[in-house]
Amino acid sequence: MTGILSIRDLRKTYDDGFEALKGVSLDLEKGEILALLGPNGAGKTTLISAVCGLINPTGGSVSVGGHDIDTDFRAARSMIGLVPQEVALEPFETVWNTVRFSRGLFGKPRNDALIQKILTQLSLWDKKDNQVKELSGGMKRRVLIAKALAHEPRVLFLDEPTAGVDVALRKGMWDVVAEMKADGVTIILTTHYIEEAEAIADRIGVIAKGELLLVEEKATLMTRMGRKQLEVQLDQPLKAIPEALSDYELELAEDGRTLIYSYDTRAERTGITALLNDIAGAGLKLRDVQTRQSSLEDIFVSLVEGEDA
């Protein structure tokens, strides 16, 4: 793998003194997908805007394919594509013209075959002669993606591309993202849908209050941060957890019929055997036993809450 995007100590302080980015550093490899998670106002869009040239960073540096975004902006920017969060399109222009314009703006020669391929891939080909204002919300989002792809970027920023998009269309967009990854395009995706990050990202970055809390392989993160839970359903409801089980830090569900035991899968001893023995020893009858893995959402919430604490 080779590095394609390098962000070093990127800072942005607005005129009113608000520090939107507090020294973010990040490296991305060719062809990888990074999902950037974070609550509203965490700095996700500011980070993207600073890299793409929409805002002037206060400090730090960014290079794309070895080209500095400031001193070698033409080479750097020609490698970047951006799908913004807001649907911003010229309403009276046709889909074809607006996508063709994007390619020309990036200095690329006319290539109708490529634009046809992109529009077909995004199910927009039959709408190519329609004015943008005639399209549905989901179609407009796809036009934004088509515009970003028209100049064949090597690094693509997708700023909440599936916000307000129905489930079927969202999955369709994931397929497009997978195809781009296969072509070696690096993708940075911001999203509020954690299932989206879970489904398509290679690495997860969590940002809060302008700081990158962590960037890790999705699988590693899930293993490291992921706690497993054992749910023991009882035959008869309990009013309180028996004294004999107090060492296990169990939770009792509201209905009193379920005991929840959290454990670390990487620990030498999970304590499950001992717990089950002690439950039997306490005279409790089991109805069912099941385990549950923490989702990325749980991990994200615990990280951000930890930051707030």
Next chain:
Amino acid sequence: MNLTAIASIYRFEMTRFFRTLLQSFLSPVLSTSLYFVVFGAAIGSRIDQVEGVSYGAFIVPGLVMLSVMTQALSNASFGIYFPKFIGTIYELLTAPVSFLEIVIGYVGAAATKALFIGTVILITSTFFVDLTIAHPFAMVLFLLLTCLSFALFGFIIGIWAKNFEQLQLVPLLIVTPLVFLGGSFYSISMLPPFWQTVTHFNPVLYLISGFRWSFFGVADVPIGISLAAIALFTALCLGVIWWIFKTGWRLRG
């Protein structure tokens, strides 16, 4: 130089113009005809000649200038304000284009539209008055420079404006009065001495005077001063635009 980008911006802007071609074409023809009916026929019949030129012919350069200035200004200001308003400006700011290329694309398109309208008005006026052009090359030069400089000025207004009200404010409250008071429809020699002096502070006077000189060989101010004034105005606008892109004023946060 990213020539493809310039051509793309220019073509995209001109498409907007061609979408409303009928309106773009009919509006100047109609308003010019009305000016000739009101000023030329009704008032002109009571005014014999101005500096040896029939009043109907005398107002032609002023009429052309009035439309060219307002059209160049409004087209250029709207051209760059609209992407800001609807958010599509993000694409310009993230593209590998320099400020000069953006300006050439937008200002070039706005100046072309103004030139088209100026030409339509000039042709329309020949249906109402006998028109001879003493210095055709100078006429074209003044026309081009005015289209360009006012399109540059409009571009600045488009970037400065935070809403549609501000977008209309400068053309309405500053430019239109300056054009009307800059000798569009009269020679400043017809004014009392005090107002003649005041008018010399109006930059539009120099443009209209130079343009009129190219038609009739008569001018309110020397032709050299007119040319210097328009060159200065153009340079000033270019300087401001350069600063805007260097600092990202009203463009980049």
